[in-house]
Amino acid sequence: MTEPAPWTYLMDMDGVLVHEEHMVPGADTFLNALREHDIPFMVFTNNSIYTPRDLRARLHRTGLDVPEEAIWTSALATAQFLEKQRPGGSAFVVGESGLTTALHNIGYVLTDREPDYVILGETRTYSFEAITKAIRLVEGGARFIATNPDEKGPSREGTLPATGAVAALIERVTGRAPYYVGKPNPLMMRSALRQLGVHSENTLMIGDRMDTDVRSGLESGLQTILVLSGISDEHTAELFPYRPTKVVRSIADLIEHVKDPFWA
Known part of the structure; x- marks a missing residue:
């Protein structure tokens, strides 16, 4: 009898493995x-603030051991996308080290002079000056990319505006x-x-958000688990x-x- 293909797990980080600064039990x-x-497994986050090294250290503080190469961020996905779309390009970036490091690693030049792209990522210090600059560059013809559509994020003090909310502002103006x-x-x-070298039909996506x-996961042909x-x-x-598996x-x-997942 042929052995079934092994499963691969993709999983969101916040809400699945950790909750704020604490590990989810188990x-x-x-x-x-x-x-x-x-x-094989990969941990996902839409947050583009941190590098995989930063996130590995954050997870380690909660008691979780996840290697850097098993962490995939929207910043890395954005860099990979741009490397294929326009190799060696230039960008004006509103974001932090997770995004700027990913772009530097693919050879992108970060500039506010006629960039190919305006790239909006997550930051805890959105600046009116930087947003205004982004608006004028988009109006001038720069292509507009955002790392993720999340409108808000949590903090100890309460809700914070996130990339999607700031992107909506720029879109409304431009x-x-x-x-x-x-x-x-x-x-x-x-x-x-592609990074893992696996196929969608034997991959599971574990997440805490339906949207x-x-x-x-569904649109990628994966089995999905909602926690x-x-x-x-x-x-x-x-x-x-739509429903998760x-x-x-x-x-x-x-x-x-x-x-051996119990629904497979």
């Missing part, structure tokens, strides 16, 4: 089970909509599949016209099924 055991069975690279664009999923994680340890709850899930309370419920 996340460490789940990752250890993947390693024990030599199951009349030019950005191209969003991050989830729910399936481009981010497919770039990770980004589950949707991008209720983050943004979406069972009531929220019912509001969408499985809904579980948290990643801890998947530990005993990592090798």
